[in-house]
Amino acid sequence: MVMVNLILILLLGGVLAMLSESVSENMPRRVALVVILVDLAYLLSELSGMPSLTQLQAPVPDDPSTWLMHFKAQWIPAFGISIELALDGISLLMVLLTLVLGAIAVSSSWTDIMVKQGFFEANLLWTLAGVLGVFMALDLFLFFLFWEVMLIPMYFMIAIWGHENRGYAAMKFFIFTQASGLLMLVATLALVTVNHSATGEWSFSYFDLLNTAMTEQTAHWLMLGFFIAFVVKLPAFPFHTWLPDAHTQAPTAGSVILAGILLKTGAYGLIRFAVPLFPDAAMDFSFTAMALGVAGVVYGAVLAFAQTDFKRLVAYSSVSHMGFVLLGVYAWNELALQGAVMQMVAHGFSTAALFMIAGSLQERLHTRDMREMGGLWQQMPRMGAVAMFFVVASLGLPGLGNFVAEFLVLLGLFQVNPWMTAVAALGLITGAIYSLILMQRSFQGEPNPKLQGHGLVDFAGREMLTMAVMMVALIGLGLYPQPVLDMAQPVLQSLLDMTSVEMMP
Amino acid sequence: MVDMIWLVPLIPLLSSILLMLGSATLPRVLIGLLGVCSVGAAAVLTLLVGLEFLANPQPFQLTLWTWMQVGDFSPGIAFYFDGLTLVMMSVITGVGFLIHLFSTEFMEEDASYARYFAYLNMFVAAMLMLVMAENLLLLYLGWEGVGVCSYLLVGFWYQNSANGQAARKAFVVTRIGDTAMALGLLLLFTELGTLDIQAMMGAADQQWQVGDRLPLIACLLLLGGAVGKSAQLPLHTWLPDAMAGPTPVSALIHAATMVTAGVYLIARTNGLFLLAPTAMMIVALVGLATLLMAAFTALMQSDIKRILAYSTISQIGYMFLALGVGAWTAGIFHLMTHAFFKALLFLGSGAIIHYLHHEHDIFKMGGLRSKMPVTFWSFMIGSAALAALPMTSGFFSKDQILLQAYMLPEAGPWLWLGGLLGALLTAIYSFRLVFVVFFGEAKTQPDGDTGWRMALPLVLLCGLAMVGGYFIIPVAEVFPAASTEHPAHWVEYVSISVPLIGLLLSYLIFHSGQLNVDRLVNSSLGQSLRRFWFSGWGIDWLYDRVFVRPYYRLSGTMLNEPIDAIYGLIVAINQTFNHWLAVSQTGRIRWYVASMVFGLILVLTLALQIPAEAL
Amino acid sequence: MEGLNIPLNHILLVSTLLFSIGMLGLMIRRNIIFILMSLEVMLNAAALAFVAAGAHWGQPDGQIIFMLILTVAAAEVAVGLGLVLQVQRRFKTLDMDSADRMRG
């Protein structure tokens, strides 16, 4: 029930935020922030009653009772569909990330939403609710539902409050994810049908479907359905082209949520569903998947370098970073998987922060074009320093979270395929190139004469506080990632055990 | 006391953070104090720890916490302390302290005083992490940390995009090496199951035979990192450009400490390199090639800092040569002495630049001997040590390297000869600098000579550059024992005399003018050689054509997302269908009826596909 | 019915022919009156087929349906002619090709 409440709080909070607009223009954002914090506090208070999180019991994938939390209620018994939510280490991590970044997202759009604030914050909260659902749903029908429904408020956020080219971007985003979602729906239903014809029972429960027996060919096709849906969201090369547009056009909070959280649903889906449901097929496919990952790493980095739009550059860097996640997942060993999970968390913070900086610049300069910037450090040293921090984080400076993630991925990948690792490592170099050019074009270099005397306002209290949270998080992840690793470890271990048992001849 | 070594990097780090947070509010005096004293405190701590260690030279390690644990992979935030560490720490904190002190005066008028010291302190902290790391991953942390600090400091005056360009070049070029090194780490962990340096070398010893393929690959990957950081061929191009940073930065990072990290890395993992003789030979050859290339180039430069930069590249080449021939101790010894005299030279040049209104061209200086006596003597001593004139610190270290190189079977004498040629060139270009800048007629007027905060470090470094050669570094336990054989005496005499010949030549050419080389220089061959050497053997040009521009072009042409074209095509196809179908909706009944008739025929045709057996 | 034993298929063929003629008329005629006439031909083709089939099976059903079709055709034409009046009044023409305001 806790999990249902978590989602309900956000849903109702959204309604409340919308209504609160009638109280005052600025009310909705406060309401939204409070709602998210309440949700977070509620989750933490419920967790505090649990056995120490660092000694999580290894959840047996097909035995819900071993999970941290489990909730099941009948919904559409005719098809064996139930409201089944469950929480294990990885979902918990993702849920925490979602809530923290959600609060940050609210803060990031504190001042730049001018119209319909109530509806905006409502959409934001509903998106978060959908994402929480995705991370917790273990009924495949319910999962699909959340998967699709979270897009609608996100769509509105881009379409209504986005920048100049928002219509195109929102449409592209929605069509890409919906069309690929259709494939997942087909694959889900096919899987259920296979299970139905084998057992005579309809069931959408993850736990029932895990050990569905099917022919190699069937498994391959179904796996592909899931895979495509997830890598479109991830996004992986060559399905990434919606991302630069969506990220660039979304309002700051939208970009933060997109990059910080929504992309992770794709990675989560791969770890939770695409591989465990079809272990053999996934392993057969791993080379292709990893090749796509490597291609994404390099391709994203090369394209990021060419961009003149601040947000677009960051968006392409996401493509590059998420390539590492794909690599980590399909290397499918503990090191690489831990790396992938780390990357999900660390990238969430580093990219969210960069998008916030982009948003702040847009708010101040009314442009994202870096050719119009230059030498901003002079007028806004604090923002410059903060930007520098996140830039070096994103290029993988050891001591910060992203490094731990990328290194673990590479380490795990090396054991599987050294040559691919070598190519992926190019991402470290190309990553440095685009990251630094970002700093150079915006904050360093000759100050743009047009901006002189504009009275640009440096980061102040609220912004610095938000940034500080993320900085501390990244440093913590970089120097002592163990809590995160420990949370994910039992889950990953049991997934690995399960797939290795199944893969035995 | 030894348990406190974690404080050594922590103090500068904290100071750095404090400076960043308080950059806008702290008074300048406090900023300077904080910056200098933190390093000073680190130096004192190092001294205390060092004394204790010397009394009881037992290597020890200290684990603060486990960095991350994933399966068998559990690198710690852990320090390892032995003689080598001590030497490095002493150099870093000692020289670092002097340079910080120097900086308080050098940077006095800069608006971003606090930012400068914050970066500089952070650098010291990162460098300390590098040398104190117990495992390669932590070493990598320090390694990248110093890289970032170097980037920040080279591009310190960010308003000039040339500086930013230089800073990015420094970072990216070294990052190429770092990536190789990272791959080396992956290989080592995958094969040996640990990144703890000592344990790893032990495991390597057991698992691998001398001459195996895997240690060779691993060593070459590590070497990749080392040549990047230490500005050796082929990744040296960043260092001359990195002179864009403030001069004390060049002294600290690009002469005394960071650039020698590659030397440290190879020395630290000597157990691995010993398993791969081919790699050792490559190290030696890289060193030799670099030292000659850089020496020739230094001879042609006119920018005082570029001369010193190439000279640094060249000197590190010597260190690599030493490592390659197995003269571990000599290599590290040269590292230390080089830190002294090169820091001295850089700080001296800093003083000149500071008081000469940021003039860099040596041919616009001249006659500074009387105007800036402290600086002059610093340069005299520094150059003497650089040229390895007898009894200076450089003499002892370089001499050892050359002699041990000579002892190497087969290739030894050739390496020695190459090293000698380098020594000759070194003497020529270092005294060329002295003669041109300090003798002859005065072309510009300095604002005065150094204040005490500049003078004190110079004087102290002068002393170190003179007597550093008599230090005994406590690294006997770290490295395998060197052979005690000595080459024939004539070899030694030749080695000693070559720098003197160089000095003489330099005097004749650049001071007394008795040896006129104009004709030689102005001949067409001389001209093209000159240009070739001046450009650093055209390597920058080559890289620009082969890597930089193609990358720009590649990313430029892909700017508009080639992949999106595929999706664009899908959209276009759908639009085409839409268009033609919409056109078909003519609005006329007759046409609609025709469509129905067509449909009827279609349906009839399909429905009448009756299987033959039914007919 | 002796002596008048025409095979069913022949009548079906004739009615198919009639049907096709009606359809052809629909396709080539532009005047609404002729279009309605063509429709009538088509409906009657079907009616003919019913009658013939009824006769073939010896059932009254075919003829009943024939009656129904007559009624239906009458109703269609009645409404159709009503619309024709309107068409003439508002469009000032009976050419149906001119009624193409809606398209695309």
Place this chain on the structure above:
Amino acid sequence: MNSSQMMALMPMLMLSLTAVALMIQASIKRDQAVAWWITGVGFLLALWGAGYAREFAQPVTLLLVVDDWGLFFITLILVASLVTLILSKDTFSPEGERKEEYYLLLVLSVLGAVILIQSSHMASLLLGMELMGVALYGMIAFPEKGELPLEAAIKYLVLSACASAMLLFGFALIYAATGDLSYAGMGAKAAAAYSREPVVLMAGSAMILAGLGFKLSVVPFHMWTPDVYQGAPTPVTGFLATVSKGAVFVALVRFYLEGQLYQYNSLLMALSVVAIASMLVGNWLALRQENIKRLLAYSSIAHFGYLLIVLIALAAAQNPGATALIGQAITFYLAAYIVTTLAAFTVLANLAGEDDSKSMLSAFEGLFWRNPLQASVLTVAMLSFAGIPLTAGFIGKFYLITLSIQSGLWVMLTALVLGSAIAIYYYLRIIFAMSKTSATKLKAQSAATVGSQDIVAALLLLLVLALGSWPQPFIEFAGAL
């Protein structure tokens, strides 16, 4: 015919009575409001009748069959007719006093639909369809102003009559082959007829499919759809899209099932081609359509293409479980489609009325800020059409996909997925237009009072959402039919 059979025909009786009452009323005093009320009461009575008749479910003579399934659809179309009635009030009251014939036509058309739904014989099918159709011509052409309704009516009349002729001719051929006019009789004798006269039988079936396909507007019999949708008064369009199409589809299913047409591979092939063409062509046509009424016309083409999958799946259904699923699928999809379409046309009727320019996409810009309720209803309707979860349309699509998978109809499935993917674009365009903020300057509508239409819209909205988010009761209900 005994009294129990009479009771079974209660909805029909009620509607007939209403028609009579309307005529009597017209002869006494012509009054639109009264006619409106009479019609409303008539529909309600018929609704009651539909419930009442459940207890007397049985075949009534050869012509009609009264069963739960049919009664459910009767209920559904009566609801749709009620909505149409409510929407018609505003549409036709400006037409002046003497317009109560419209209500008579409406009642007759509904009566036709009811007969159609319950038909089990060629004759009743013909009567039902013609009654419904001829009344519809009148309804379409009803407005006196403007040329579009007239044009639409004449087009519909000519083409519909042509389709009826095809249908009749098809039946004649089948009758010639089998000698029976009731569906069941045809089915029983078809096997023998097939071995004797396969060409005649198949040609007949194909022509029937073509004739019914016209009413369902599947490709290539679809061309009339956009013109009629656009030209007809909006409530009538809604009526046409829901009642007419729904009733015809039910009749098609009955005929198809009883006649056991699913046994013939060549027919299935024809159906498949038509279905695939409809899914793709319909969506392509809608892609860049600017007029929302036309857009909905095209989208309905695609939706009936989807629905045809069910008929094809029937051939592959091997066990009773699968057949039951197919029954549910038809019921659910059709119900979802009808409800969603009603919701969409309710909004259209409210906002666009009979002004053609107001049904252009551009007229809907910024609707969210001007009229949030109507915009929400339209949004949900579009999402439901697009098959987004939590809406009725999603469950419908869920059924179709499951069926395709179960029956191994991979080609159909591919077309379904492709079509749905294309469709997202144009449904989303409408939503995007409504969310445009640049149009917020437009004055908020002075609809301070909540009209009956708002209530209808809100109820339909809830229904769409309820069917989508809590489908279990309905699934059970549909399963029991």
